[in-house]
Amino acid sequence: MNRKNIEDWIPIAIEIIQQWRSEKLKHPDKLSNDEEKQWELGIPSKYFGYLDSFGPTILQSGLIRSLAFYCQKEGDADRKEIANLIRDVLISSNTLTGVSNPNLSLLELTQDKISQDRFYWRNRIFEAIIACKMALKLFHRAKPEDVQSKDGEAV
16 A cells, blocks of 8 residues: 555545535435434544445455445445545546546446456555545544434434
């Protein structure tokens, strides 16, 4: 892994996370009341957990299986947002080039490249994960209990 890449990508990740958060706040109708309040306070804590587990999932299951799990259309759509965050960092840093459709999943964009040089892409994805983890440290981790009062009413 390249420490310089990580340092260069942290500001990119911060900007992408800020855009992501502002998009969530622009469309509160797509969120539950509690989710909206968590986004107002910062970044919901579940995203920190998804990002924290992405790297170990790659080590345990392999790169392609992990990307398939995080990028799958069915299942937990929130987990897919972490894969999209990493995809956007790789695209914005010009690491993932020649992208004609930036809305494709990270797996779809990297599958051919990974088969050519798995070690290179595994390291770039790890670097993007670390940059995103460092960038998230600048945002408040909004826990579900942060928006609940003692008697269960939303604050």
